[in-house]
Amino acid sequence: MSDKRSMRLLVGDNPFHGISHLSQERSRARGNALDNAEYAAELVMTALENGADGFMFSVSETTLSILQEVCKKEIKNLSLHAIVPYAYEYVRLATQAGGITGLAKKIGKQVIATMNVKAIVTGLKGVVRTDPVSLMKAYMLYEISRIRSVTRGKANLDSVMLHEVITEVALALNLDWLFRSYIDFMWKLKIQPGFETRNFAYLVRKFKEWDIDFRKIAIVTAFNRVGFQMNPSKIECEKALGTIPESKVTAMSILAAGYLKPPEAIDYIRTLPNLKGVVIGVSKERHARETFGLLKEKLGS
Amino acid sequence: MLRRHIEDADCRRVKFPAIITDFDFKESLLRGALSEMSKSGRGILKVAVIGLGKMGLLHSSLLSVLPNVELVALCDKSGMTRRVFRSFFRRVQVNDNLEDLYDLNLDAVYITTPIPSHFPIVKAIYSTRIARNVFVEKTLSSNYDGAQKLYALAQASGGTNMVGYMKRFAVTFKKAKELLSESILGDVVAFSAYAYSSDLSETSRGSRASMSRGGVLGDLGSHVLDLALWFFGDLQVESAKLESVSDLGAEDFARFRVRGPNDLKGKFDITWCRKEYRMPEFGFLIQGTDGIMSVNDDNVELELHDRKPHKWYRHDLDDNVGFLLGAPEYFREDECFIKSILDGINMEPNFYSASEVDRIIEQVKNEAYERS
Numbered sequence: 216m217s218d219k220r221s222m223r224l225l226v227g228d229n230p231f232h233g234i235s236h237l238s239q240e241r242s243r244a245r246g247n248a249l250d251n252a253e254y255a256a257e258l259v260m261t262a263l264e265n266g267a268d269g270f271m272f273s274v275s276e277t278t279l280s281i282l283q284e285v286c287k288k289e290i291k292n293l294s295l296h297a298i299v300p301y302a303y304e305y306v307r308l309a310t311q312a313g314g315i316t317g318l319a320k321k322i323g324k325q326v327i328a329t330m331n332v333k334a335i336v337t338g339l340k341g342v343v344r345t346d347p348v349s350l351m352k353a354y355m356l357y358e359i360s361r362i363r364s365v366t367r368g369k370a371n372l373d374s375v376m377l378h379e380v381i382t383e384v385a386l387a388l389n390l391d392w393l394f395r396s397y398i399d400f401m402w403k404l405k406i407q408p409g410f411e412t413r414n415f416a417y418l419v420r421k422f423k424e425w426d427i428d429f430r431k432i433a434i435v436t437a438f439n440r441v442g443f444q445m446n447p448s449k450i451e452c453e454k455a456l457g458t459i460p461e462s463k464v465t466a467m468s469i470l471a472a473g474y475l476k477p478p479e480a481i482d483y484i485r486t487l488p489n490l491k492g493v494v495i496g497v498s499k500e501r502h503a504r505e506t507f508g509l510l511k512e513k514l515g516s
Numbered sequence: 517m518l519r520r521h522i523e524d525a526d527c528r529r530v531k532f533p534a535i536i537t538d539f540d541f542k543e544s545l546l547r548g549a550l551s552e553m554s555k556s557g558r559g560i561l562k563v564a565v566i567g568l569g570k571m572g573l574l575h576s577s578l579l580s581v582l583p584n585v586e587l588v589a590l591c592d593k594s595g596m597t598r599r600v601f602r603s604f605f606r607r608v609q610v611n612d613n614l615e616d617l618y619d620l621n622l623d624a625v626y627i628t629t630p631i632p633s634h635f636p637i638v639k640a641i642y643s644t645r646i647a648r649n650v651f652v653e654k655t656l657s658s659n660y661d662g663a664q665k666l667y668a669l670a671q672a673s674g675g676t677n678m679v680g681y682m683k684r685f686a687v688t689f690k691k692a693k694e695l696l697s698e699s700i701l702g703d704v705v706a707f708s709a710y711a712y713s714s715d716l717s718e719t720s721r722g723s724r725a726s727m728s729r730g731g732v733l734g735d736l737g738s739h740v741l742d743l744a745l746w747f748f749g750d751l752q753v754e755s756a757k758l759e760s761v762s763d764l765g766a767e768d769f770a771r772f773r774v775r776g777p778n779d780l781k782g783k784f785d786i787t788w789c790r791k792e793y794r795m796p797e798f799g800f801l802i803q804g805t806d807g808i809m810s811v812n813d814d815n816v817e818l819e820l821h822d823r824k825p826h827k828w829y830r831h832d833l834d835d836n837v838g839f840l841l842g843a844p845e846y847f848r849e850d851e852c853f854i855k856s857i858l859d860g861i862n863m864e865p866n867f868y869s870a871s872e873v874d875r876i877i878e879q880v881k882n883e884a885y886e887r888s
Contacts, residue, residue: 232794303794319596345599345600345602345603346603347600347603347604380841380842383577383839383840383841384573384577384841386581387577387578387580387581387839387841388576388577388580388604388605389580390604413840414839414840417581417839441831442836443830443831443835444835444836444840445836446836446837446838446839446840446844447836447837447838447839448836449836471831472831474829474831
């Protein structure tokens with residue numbers, strides 16, 4: 216059973232993007248209130264006041280606006296866990312910009328617009344040599360600068376996770392060199408590197424094969440009582456978790472996208488060994504209070 | 517609740533049409549079967565992917581994790597794209613010309629290029645015998661004539677063929693198909709279908725976005741048409757209306773009515789200009805003599821006259837896969853295609869069923885243009 220004192224409780228941002236993995240109808244029914252950065256920031260604050268230790272978010276204009284609002288308030292040492300890139304936005308941009316090439320040009324222009332010299336120089340090197348590692352570094356510098364430009368020292372960027380689409384493609388293509396370069400680069404920036412995945416068992420197997428040190432990385436992946444988005448199966452994911460006590464795994468989708476009630480979801484989470492945290496999104500003030508109150512009581516410090 | 521959504525439903529008792537039932541194996545069994553074949557040494561399939569956009573990357577990645585598959589070549593006309601892919605696919609040939617694929621002794625080719633290029637590329641693959649097993653992203657061709665010709669070429673090749681109508685591999689639509697096959701609704705008398713997204717909800721007059729994607733019928737609409745043909749069998753268009761926001765010729769809204777076997781009536785509402793559809797959504801409301809069923813990407817809901825309503829979410833329908841990328845449907849689709857090649861069979865959605873989608877799209881356009 217997990218040591219309840221070691222569990223980190225994070226508030227997530229899915230509802231702010233209109234995401235519900237249970238049904239799109241449900242996310243539409245939530246209405247437009249969550250588009251409002253001030254309202255969303257209040258929800259984050261309520262979660263923090265009721266037991267959340269930090270905020271996990273995909274880096275987008277929406278979440279940066281929310282973060283800006285949060286940082287206007289009286290906060291101390293807010294722990295931030297960013298996920299990049301915000302894949303949905305980039306797919307949308309690619310659709311509008313004429314595919315992957317159009318998207319690459321658009322991102323290039325955005326990097327230049329930040330006037331972040333290190334990012335620009337690294338990016339140019341990547342383009343000239345078609346060097347994926349340099350391009351990755353330039354892109355990470357760009358995203359980190361976007362976050363820091365809104366937090367202005369009022370929050371700690373503790374970890375930056377690669378979005379699941381990037382993680383899964385890199386896993387599928389056996390890009391161990393890319394994973395290693397990313398981990399080394401982020402450590403040099405004194406930020407914990409992490410990976411979001413819905414192929415947890417596959418990732419653990421590959422990382423072991425490649426001798427990647429689990430102590431150096433964070434992982435966020437689905438764990439819930441019904442095995443929702445736990446691929447290839449709930450049993451395989453539980454087994455894999457059991458083999459990496461040194462890891463920093465945060466469970467997402469613990470409510471299976473609203474399919475489960477918090478008490479039954481938490482009862483299952485408490486049975487898992489080696490889990491170090493949970494992330495959960497909230498869409499109403501009452502949910503934020505009740506859910507994080509319960510999480511703190513059952514799992515938090 | 518569901519009843520009020522079905523308008524103009526004709527409640528005459530009609531018999532449900534015959535259904536093609538060749539997609540009925542369990543995914544878990546398939547997974548096991550694939551690994552068994554690998555162990556028994558029935559061979560590794562050498563595969564190439566032509567067209568390295570979003571779908572090309574997705575299929576290349578999934579093919580890289582499937583047993584029994586060796587991704588040996590990639591092909592794209594863009595020099596920049598080829599350079600980028602070479603750095604990620606270091607053991608794979610990355611070419612710009614179909615001729616470079618001749619000597620590779622390929623078992624299968626995936627074609628994920630823009631739709632207008634499907635016809636010449638597939639034709640070249642078959643006529644030069646680059647491979648006899650071909651997967652094409654939807655739609656099969658730009659028109660029905662082209663689709664029929666490609667189907668004839670595929671028949672002559674004797675190989676396996678598939679078109680990327682991945683919604684058939686979604687657990688909710690699969691469940692709906694099972695229920696319909698069991699005639700759970702009695703005789704099906706009417707249905708309404710929709711396909712919505714917000715992709716071009718902010719499009720304006722003069723925008724080329726819709727044109728560059730070939731219009732909403734072939735893009736979003738083809739998925740829901742394929743599902744309708746799978747569910748109900750042959751359909752004929754009765755009336756149709758197309759609208760364009762951009763005014764550059766490509767449709768942004770499509771509304772049409774169809775008639776199926778045994779006087780089945782159906783209607784479609786398709787657009788990519790609806791707000792609040794962050795992800796594309798496809799759905800049906802189906803009315804039978806014994807009740808109503810609704811199905812979309814997220815759930816299946818059944819209301820029978822004499823029983824309590826029942827709702828299945830994806831969670832209830834074993835939605836996990838061997839490797840998740842994008843959506844579970846893509847993994848199941850590629851797995852099914854590879855298994856079909858190994859078994860020497862043709863599974864739907866194949867060139868024949870896909871040519872039927874192209875036929876309906878053409879009928880809708882003809883009907884709409886005649887009226888206008």
